[in-house]
Amino acid sequence: MSALTTTKPKPGKACMLCHLASGAVTSSLSKARSRIRRHQPPYLPPEAYAIPDSALSQKALALVTECSPTFLLNHSLRSYAFGLAMAHKVKQPIDQEVFFVGSVMHDLGLTETYAGAETFEIEGARAAREFCLRHDLAPQKADLVHEMVALHNSVGVAHRCDPEIALLHFGAGADVAGLWGHDLNRRTIAEVLARFPEEGFKPGMIALIEQEVQRKPQSYMSTLVELGFLKQMAKACW
Known part of the structure; x- marks a missing residue:
């Protein structure tokens, strides 16, 4: 893996529009x-996206459960399930x-505990990597977790990276904005939503993103918000 992503400056609108248009055509x-x-x-049965019983997975889940509102935790778990359900794409x-681990921790930077001066993806990536290293995950794997978190919303970039990064990008995008719905089995969607309910997700997530952009106007998400991402999110439905 190349060097870790340590900054995510605000992208230009023209560049972002180009990436979005290319993605829409594809x-x-x-x-x-x-x-x-x-x-x-393909249908993905619930046992395929069961939470791994490894010590690291359980500790990551416990940390996110402790510091996240329920709507954010459930979003992360749906992103994990939807990502696995789109494994056929990679x-x-x-x-x-x-x-x-990367999926469940991908929005750590939006929580009060891990918010910082950097854009939330970088704050979360740093915290997730440090957590993994403290719990004896191999450095190369900890670096991959870092990049999953740092790049999960990187339009035009994430889908070309390691499969774990690409699948989190797909899973989170599907859950937040209804993207790639045609790549998900309808029964799988219904079962994932029943297992990890959406209650409170849209208003809660929109509020968190608005706060992020207000505090950090030069953050990566600010360009997406300027281009109407929150409106798209509000309208998206399964």
């Missing part, structure tokens, strides 16, 4: 192919323990 073509072929995304094996 998604539209994928949807069209699926319709023509009458392809249904067609590469993943380390499921690493994927769980």
Whole structure:
């Protein structure tokens, strides 16, 4: 893995619009192919996205549960499940323990406990990596967790990275803004939402992002907000 991502400056609107347009075209073509072929995304049973029983996974879950509101914890768990449900998009094996830890901790920087001066993705990535190293995860895997958190919302970048990074990007994007819904089995969606309820998620998450951008106008999310991300999030539904 290359050097860790330690900064995420505010991207220009033109650059972000280019990435968003490219993603929209790719998604539209994928949807069209699926319709023509009458392809249904594979069903993922609940046991496939059960929380790993490793000590590291349980400790990560406990930490996030302690410092996060329930709506944010459930979002992270849905992102984990939806990411696994879209494994067919990357067609590469993943380390499921690493994927769980990175997924469940990906919004640590939005919590009061781990908020800091840097953009929330970097604050969360640093905290997640330090946590992993304290609990004896191999440095290379801890670095991967760091990059999962740092890049989870990096439009035009994350999908080209390691499969764990790409799948968290897909899973979180699906849960927050309804992206890539055509790549998810409808039964899987219903079961994930039943297992990890959305109650309070949209207003809670919108408030957290608004606070982030107000405190840090040069943060990465600020450009997405200026381009209407919060409106898209508010309208998204399964």
